Amino acid sequence: MSEHALPRRAPRPKPLAHPNGWWGMALFLGSEAVLFGALLATYYYLRFKAVHWPPLGTPEPKVVLPLVLTAILVTTSVPMQLALRAAQEGRLAATRLLLAVALAVQATYFGLQIHLFLGDLAKFSPGDHAYESIYFTLVGAHHTHVAVGLLLDVWLLLRLSTGLTRYRLTGLWATTFFWHFVNGLAVLVVLTQVSPAL
Amino acid sequence: MATTEVLGLRARERIGRLDRIWEERPGLVGWLTTVDHKRIGILYFFTTLAFFGAGGVEALLMRTQLARPDDHVLGPSRYDQLMTMHGVTMIFLFVIPMTIGAFGNYLVPLMLGARDMAFPRLNALSYWLFLGSGCLIYASVFLNMAPDAGWFDYVPLALKRYDTGLNIDFYALGLIFNGISSTVAAINFVVTIFKLRAPGMSLNRMPLFVFAILAVSLSLIFALPALTVDCVFLELQRRLGFHFFDVGHGGSALLWQHLFWFFGHPEVYIIVLPAFGIATSIIPTFAKHRMIAFPLVAMAELLVAFIGFGVWAHHMFATGIPTATLVFFAAASMMVVIPSTIQIYAWTVTVMMGKPEFKAPLLFIGGFITFFVIGGLSGIMFAAIPFDQATTDTYFVVAHFHFIIFGAAVFPILGGMYYWFPKVSGRLYHEPVAKASFWLTFLGTALTFFPMHIVGLLGMPRRVYTYQSGLGWDAYNLSETIGAFILTAGLLLIFGNLVWSRFRGPPAGPDPFYGGTLEWATTSPPPHYNFAVIPTVTSPYPNWDRDDRAEDARKLEAGELVLEEGHETPASTVRDGYLDEVLEMPSESWWPLTLGVFVTLLFVMLLLAHFVVAGIFGALCVLALGGWHAQEPAEA
Amino acid sequence: MRRSELLQWFGLLGGAAAWTCQHGALLFLSSARCNPAGARWAFGMTGWQIGVTVAAAAVALAAEWAAVVTALRTRELEYDGPPPLGRIHFFALAASAGNVLFLGAIVLNGIGAGWWSSCGSS
Numbered sequence: 001m002s003e004h005a006l007p008r009r010a011p012r013p014k015p016l017a018h019p020n021g022w023w024g025m026a027l028f029l030g031s032e033a034v035l036f037g038a039l040l041a042t043y044y045y046l047r048f049k050a051v052h053w054p055p056l057g058t059p060e061p062k063v064v065l066p067l068v069l070t071a072i073l074v075t076t077s078v079p080m081q082l083a084l085r086a087a088q089e090g091r092l093a094a095t096r097l098l099l100a101v102a103l104a105v106q107a108t109y110f111g112l113q114i115h116l117f118l119g120d121l122a123k124f125s126p127g128d129h130a131y132e133s134i135y136f137t138l139v140g141a142h143h144t145h146v147a148v149g150l151l152l153d154v155w156l157l158l159r160l161s162t163g164l165t166r167y168r169l170t171g172l173w174a175t176t177f178f179w180h181f182v183n184g185l186a187v188l189v190v191l192t193q194v195s196p197a198l
Numbered sequence: 199m200a201t202t203e204v205l206g207l208r209a210r211e212r213i214g215r216l217d218r219i220w221e222e223r224p225g226l227v228g229w230l231t232t233v234d235h236k237r238i239g240i241l242y243f244f245t246t247l248a249f250f251g252a253g254g255v256e257a258l259l260m261r262t263q264l265a266r267p268d269d270h271v272l273g274p275s276r277y278d279q280l281m282t283m284h285g286v287t288m289i290f291l292f293v294i295p296m297t298i299g300a301f302g303n304y305l306v307p308l309m310l311g312a313r314d315m316a317f318p319r320l321n322a323l324s325y326w327l328f329l330g331s332g333c334l335i336y337a338s339v340f341l342n343m344a345p346d347a348g349w350f351d352y353v354p355l356a357l358k359r360y361d362t363g364l365n366i367d368f369y370a371l372g373l374i375f376n377g378i379s380s381t382v383a384a385i386n387f388v389v390t391i392f393k394l395r396a397p398g399m400s401l402n403r404m405p406l407f408v409f410a411i412l413a414v415s416l417s418l419i420f421a422l423p424a425l426t427v428d429c430v431f432l433e434l435q436r437r438l439g440f441h442f443f444d445v446g447h448g449g450s451a452l453l454w455q456h457l458f459w460f461f462g463h464p465e466v467y468i469i470v471l472p473a474f475g476i477a478t479s480i481i482p483t484f485a486k487h488r489m490i491a492f493p494l495v496a497m498a499e500l501l502v503a504f505i506g507f508g509v510w511a512h513h514m515f516a517t518g519i520p521t522a523t524l525v526f527f528a529a530a531s532m533m534v535v536i537p538s539t540i541q542i543y544a545w546t547v548t549v550m551m552g553k554p555e556f557k558a559p560l561l562f563i564g565g566f567i568t569f570f571v572i573g574g575l576s577g578i579m580f581a582a583i584p585f586d587q588a589t590t591d592t593y594f595v596v597a598h599f600h601f602i603i604f605g606a607a608v609f610p611i612l613g614g615m616y617y618w619f620p621k622v623s624g625r626l627y628h629e630p631v632a633k634a635s636f637w638l639t640f641l642g643t644a645l646t647f648f649p650m651h652i653v654g655l656l657g658m659p660r661r662v663y664t665y666q667s668g669l670g671w672d673a674y675n676l677s678e679t680i681g682a683f684i685l686t687a688g689l690l691l692i693f694g695n696l697v698w699s700r701f702r703g704p705p706a707g708p709d710p711f712y713g714g715t716l717e718w719a720t721t722s723p724p725p726h727y728n729f730a731v732i733p734t735v736t737s738p739y740p741n742w743d744r745d746d747r748a749e750d751a752r753k754l755e756a757g758e759l760v761l762e763e764g765h766e767t768p769a770s771t772v773r774d775g776y777l778d779e780v781l782e783m784p785s786e787s788w789w790p791l792t793l794g795v796f797v798t799l800l801f802v803m804l805l806l807a808h809f810v811v812a813g814i815f816g817a818l819c820v821l822a823l824g825g826w827h828a829q830e831p832a833e834a
Numbered sequence: 835m836r837r838s839e840l841l842q843w844f845g846l847l848g849g850a851a852a853w854t855c856q857h858g859a860l861l862f863l864s865s866a867r868c869n870p871a872g873a874r875w876a877f878g879m880t881g882w883q884i885g886v887t888v889a890a891a892a893v894a895l896a897a898e899w900a901a902v903v904t905a906l907r908t909r910e911l912e913y914d915g916p917p918p919l920g921r922i923h924f925f926a927l928a929a930s931a932g933n934v935l936f937l938g939a940i941v942l943n944g945i946g947a948g949w950w951s952s953c954g955s956s
Contacts, residue, residue, distance in 0.1 A: 015779040017771045020316045023389045027419055031381055035423035038457055042427070042442070045456070048869035050448055126440045130448035133440040137431070155824060167830040400917035402924030493913045497928035501935065504850060508857050520953045523864040525946035526857060533939040540931075583956060737914045774917035 018173075019166075025174035029181045032145070036185055039138045043192055046130045053196055055129045060197040065116065070190040073109045073146075074183045076102045084176045092164045095172070096157065102179070103153040110146050117143065135193065142189045145182050152178060209754045213730050215762045220313075220726035222786055231786040233318035234726055238325050239304030240622070245329055246296040247693075252336070253287035254689070256280045258682055261646075265679035267667035277663035278346035279365075283339060285349025286369070289469065290376050291332045293607055297472035298383060298418075299328060301614060302411050304622065306387060308717035308724060309405045311396025311733040311740070313767035314783055316389040319790050319826065320382050326794025327379035331372055334801055338368035345369035348661060350462065351432075353443040353454045358436045367436065367805055370429040375801045377422045384415035391415075393769045396716075397759075397777035398735035405715045405738055406489060409496040410475025413503040414468050420507065421464035428457035437807060452517060459510035467506040469603060473610035474499060474541060477563050480610075480617050481545055483713045484560040485552030488739060491544045498537035505534040515583050516590040524583060531581035538574060542567060557711070558632035562613025565640045569605020573598055576651065591661075594654030600647045612639065612692055619696055620706030624722045627699040635691040642685025649674040649681075714739030719747060732759040732768055735775075764832065782831035789826040796822055835918070838907060841900040842922045845929040848897025849936035856890035856940055860947050868953035880951075887944035894937045901929035 018026075047053045054060060083098035117139065126133045152175045159168050205213070222228045222237070232238060260280055263271045272280065303321065307314055315321045338344045343365045347356040356366045391412050395404065404412075432454070434440040441447035443454050482489050489495055511519065511527040545567060554560060576598040580586045589595060619627050653674040658665060665671055709718040718741045720729050731754040734746040741747065753759055761768065765783045770776060796819045803812035860883060866872030867879055905926035913924045 015769070016776070017393060017769065017778050020389050020393055020769070020781070023392060024317065024320075024385055027385045027388055028381075031385075031419045031423050034420050035427060038424045038427040038460070042431075042453060042457070045453060045865075046442075046448060046450060048865055048871045049450055051870050053871065055448060126434070126438070128441075128447070130441045130450075133434070133442055133449075137434065137440070151820065155827070159828075165830060171827070400921045402917070402921040403914050493924050493927040494931050496924075497932055501932055505853075505935075505939070508854070518955045520864065520868040520950075521956045522868060522947075522950040522953055523861065524955075525950050526860050526864075526943050529942035529946050530857065530939055533935060533942065536935055536938075587956065736916070774921055776917075 019170040021170040021174050022177065025177050029178065032181070033185075036141065036188070039134070039141055040188065040192055043134050043138055046134055050131070054131045058124050058129065058131060061135075061194050062116075063194045063197050066190050066194055069109055069112055069116075070186050072105065073186050076105050076109075077180050077183050079105075080176045080179045084172055087164060087169050087172050090164065092160065095164065096160050099153060099157055099160070099172075103150065103157065106146065106153065106179075107150055110143065110150060113143055113146070138189060139193055142182075142186060145185070149175070149179055149182055206755045208757070209730070209751075212754060212757065212760050212762055213725075216727045216730060216760070217725065219762065219765060220785075222726065228786070230791050231322075231788055233314070233322050233784060233786055233790070235303050235307050235315045235318065235321055236622075236724065236726075238321050239300050239302075241325050242295050242299030242303060242328070245325075245332070246292050246300060249287050249291035249332060250296070253284050253292055254686065256284040256287065258686065260284065261679040261682040263663060264665070264675050266676065267665050267669075267672055269664055272663065274663045275346065278348075278661075279339075279344040281661055282345045282348055282351075282369075283335075286335065286345065286372075288603070289349065289465070290373065291328075291335070293469050293603065293611075294380060294418075295328050296611060297469075297476075297607070298380075298387065298411065298414060299325065301472060301476065301611070301618075302387060302414075303383075305618070305717055306390060306408060306411055307394070308720070308728055309408055309715045310390065310394055311399060311716050311729060311735060312390065312394040313728050313732075313761075315386050316394055317386050319784050319787050320386050322787070322790035323793055324379045324383035324386065326791050327382070327797060328376065330794055330798035330801070331376035331379060334375060334798065334805070335368060335372035338365065338372075343368060345372075350458055351454075353432070353451050356432065356454075357443060364805065367433065370432045370436075371801050371805050374426050374429050375797070377426050378797070380418050381422050384418035387411055387415040388419070392772045393778075394767060394781075395770050395775050396733050396735045397768060397770050398775055399740075399770070400775040401773055402493070403735060403738050403775070404496075406478035406492070406496055406499070407475040407715070410471045410478070410499045413499045414471045414475075416500075417464045417468050417471070417503045417506070421461045421468070423461075424457045425461035428454060428461070431457075433804075452514070452519070455514050455517065456511070459513045460507075462513065463510040464503065464506050466599070466602070467503050469607050471499060471503060473566065473607045476610040476614040476617075477545060477566055478541075479713075479715065480559045480563050480613055481548050482552075482739070483617075483711050484557060485549045485554045486712070487548055487552030488714075489544060490548045490551065491540070492738065494540055495544045498540045501537040502534060505530060505537070509534055512580060512586070515580075515586040521583070528581055528583055532578070535574060535578045535581075538570075542571065542574075557616075557629060558627070558636055559613040559617035559711075561633060561636040562609050562616070565636065565643075566606055566609040566613070569601050569609060569643065573601030573605055577602065589654060591659055592654040593650045593658045593660060596660055597647055597650035597654055600650070604643055604647065609639075609643075612636075612689075615692070615696065617711070618717075619699070620710050621717055621722050621724070623700050623703070624706055625699055625703030626706045626710060627703060628695055631691065631695045635688055635695055637688075638691055639685060639688030642681050642683075642688050645681025646678050646685050647681070649678050653678075709741065712742075714742045716740050719750075730754050730760065732761065784829065784831070787826070787829070789822060789829075793819060793822040793826065838904055838922050839918070841904045842925050842929070845897050845901030845904055845933065846925050848900065849894040849929070849933035852890040852893035852897070853936040853939050853943075856886050856943055859886045860943055864947075883944070883947040887940060887947065890940045891937065891944070894933055894940055898930065898933035898937065901926050901933055905930055 079098040079102040083095050086094035086098060124132050126136045156172055156175055222232055222234060229237065259272060260277065263269055263277060343363050345365050345368055347361060347366060351366065351369055354360060391408055431442040435442050441449045443449045443451055478489055478495060508530040509527050511524060512531045515524055616627055616632055653671050656670055658671050706722050708720060708722050716733055719733060731750050733740060734749045736746055737743055761780060765785050766780050767783055769778050769781050771778050796815050800812050800815040800819060803815055863879060863882055904922060908919050908923035908926060911920050911923045913927060914920060915923060
């Protein structure tokens with residue numbers, strides 16, 4: 001695990017291609033896209049087969065609050081992208097500030113969503129019917145991805161506290177990509193989640 | 199390349215520096231912390247061979263039970279476990295890890311002219327995750343709780359109500375676990391293929407084996423999540439009382455099948471595509487001719503994987519789904535055969551146009567083409583819905599997929615073992631015994647699997663542990679069992695030859711067969727850093743471009759693209775392979791093994807339903823990932 | 835040059851995208867029609883099926899045209915010629931064959947959609 005002691009080299013020109021880490025994240029997101037595709041397809045498959053959806057006795061989903069929260073989450077793509085731009089230009093302080101802003105909003109979103117999730121669980125349970133099962137699985141999977149994104153943000157802030165390197169820039173690039181994906185997916189998930197009440 | 203020529207003093211100095219930079223720790227510690235793609239390939243090779251043996255024993259036990267009617271060598275419950283484990287082992291623990299983990303890992307960086315994979319530590323992690331998942335699944339065998347609902351584990355049989363023990367939980371969690379290993383390996387391959395090609399190797403100059411691995415890797419990335427979701431649903435239903443698959447609570451038993459086969463059909467192309475890649479490597483070498491219609495063959499490899507994502511419900515033609523929906527799957531299933539046909543024509547015409555030398559590897563490819571044509575023909579018959587409905591769940595299906603899986607996937611693996619044995623071990627195998635081992639294996643395969651077509655058409659169902667006498671099936675079953683033992687003898691002869699040759703074979707030199715791809719342009723076995731100088735590439739058969747190889751020798755002496763300042767490899771642009779930057783690669787690390795252990799323990803705790811402890815191991819995984827990424831390459 | 839690049843990628847990916855969309859759409863439509871929930875939707879099934887098939891066939895044909903034109907424009911190069919034109923030629927050749935396959939798949943899907951109108955199983 002020892003770091004090699006290497007002679008200092010001249011600064012390298014900016015490469016043309018995206019870094020390996022970006023490509024790795026892109027492919028991982030491709031896999032997650034299919035994962036969510038399978039969850040969404042399951043939702044609609046079970047819905048096509050049902051006469052009542054939600055089943056009789058289950059309350060319809062709330063519409064306004066989930067949509068508003070999702071809109072707030074989607075806006076965090078802006079500070080994330082700006083943070084990436086700042087990092088690519090070498091402006092570390094701006095990077096850290098924008099990342100912290102994004103993290104604060106994302107964490108607030110997450111906290112509120114968990115509160116709503118637990119509230120839903122108190123009212124209807126996955127053990128009742130396929131509707132509840134796929135509802136909680138789909139929404140829970142989305143929240144899990146948000147949680148992972150929060151961890152990535154925290155990790156980046158920790159690493160960036162000691163400076164900006166090419167490696168950490170790639171990490172930020174990949175994380176920003178991750179958040180754009182999660183935010184886009186959040187729209188699909190929330191529209192599906194509230195669709196019976198629309 | 200400078201391996202056979204006399205090296206100048208400066209060249210020797212550079213090689214000495216590279217040796218020092220890239221050497222790994224000796225002994226067991228070296229193997230546990232390795233990130234060298236060749237060592238990881240060797241780890242995969244021997245582990246998958248062990249699982250192949252286990253799957254083979256399971257097969258022989260089943261064939262022994264089925265040799266005679268009304269036999270009771272094995273009872274039905276034990277037979278169900280063997281049958282399920284045979285399928286799970288051969289598919290998830292043998293064929294895929296062998297083709298991409300062993301062959302892919304060892305060969306892809308070499309064929310690309312790179313020094314390692316894009317993510318060397320991730321590569322090691324994929325191995326440890328594979329080993330962990332295999333051990334978890336096989337623990338079930340030793341606890342007499344092996345999965346027993348078939349390799350595709352249909353519900354409702356697999357639900358808690360009918361399968362109360364942990365058997366199916368081993369299956370579901372084991373496959374989710376195994377899927378993580380394959381997914382990270384696949385991501386690694388795609389990034390390596392896109393970014394780490396030697397400068398000059400634009401996409402149109404990649405070897406066909408690499409195209410095959412690219413197609414396989416993309417398929418794995420896009421197919422596995424469906425299986426993961428399916429298994430997660432199953433566990434949520436079994437463990438926490440969710441309702442996905444039971445109709446009484448709004449679920450659907452067919453949901454399992456749709457998700458499973460959305461994965462399962464691409465899976466069968468994932469199984470066979472690397473074999474195509476191996477065939478397209480062996481044929482030009484022994485036919486001494488470039489592959490005919492190279493662009494079409496490359497595209498066919500990607501096309502068959504792509505169209506293969508649209509045919510999944512042809513595994514469900516007998517489930518009662520409306521024909522108005524099934525017809526699209528029938529249409530796509532008819533089209534998916536065409537790219538494979540293009541490849542078969544290209545392979546045979548290349549051999550005919552060349553001056554073929556029928557050494558053992560080419561013989562195995564001949565066997566492969568024979569079995570693939572037969573298996574492909576029976577496969578295309580299933581595209582016709584009425585025929586499929588008549589033969590579903592009979593031995594006709596078993597015949598088809600064993601001709602493809604054994605005949606078309608394993609034969610190239612066996613041929614590839616002979617072909618690349620000199621490169622990996624530095625010694626030549628014994629040719630006459632190799633040829634004999636081919637004929638024995640070929641005969642055994644034909645005798646084992648061909649009668650299954652007939653007995654299937656005579657009505658023998660699959661997955662039965664015994665059958666009555668007097669139905670006309672007896673003689674066929676007996677010959678299949680005899681065939682299985684002949685096949686086993688052939689395989690043992692192959693392995694015996696390789697083991698003997700490993701210790702007593704004559705030295706092979708770098709290029710005993712005059713191969714066209716870059717692995718033959720370096721020593722046998724290659725040094726840790728693969729190439730002393732990053733090769734000059736101007737065609738898909740770089741080792742046949744002797745002036746480029748002479749240019750390499752000049753570059754080595756002059757120090758161009760030797761990259762001896764650290765653990766370095768070049769990165770190129772994705773489409774056209776222009777040199778883009780020099781990357782500093784990680785060297786040995788304990789993190790992959792550590793994370794592998796934590797993930798294994800996480801899955802064990804999930805299996806035992808100790809969710810809090812599982813959460814603790816999950817947190818440890820996160821911390822391990824933090825430690826892993828805290829190690830950064832040296833900054834310019 | 836830029837034009838050849840764009841045509842090459844459209845040629846390579848257009849037919850595949852067209853078939854994928856048509857295949858998915860036809861599956862979705864027939865599942866909707868033949869299931870309890872979807873049966874309540876009132877829409878011109880045949881119209882959608884024809885529309886989706888014609889649109890997909892048109893895109894696949896356009897992709898084939900793009901591939902052939904690009905292959906002809908780069909025909910003095912070998913498939914393993916130097917990039918970028920060599921690479922463009924390679925993909926244009928491959929796409930010229932691939933789009934024929936996708937066109938066939940699209941047409942076959944369309945025939946299947948037209949033939950089976952009831953929701954019974956065989």
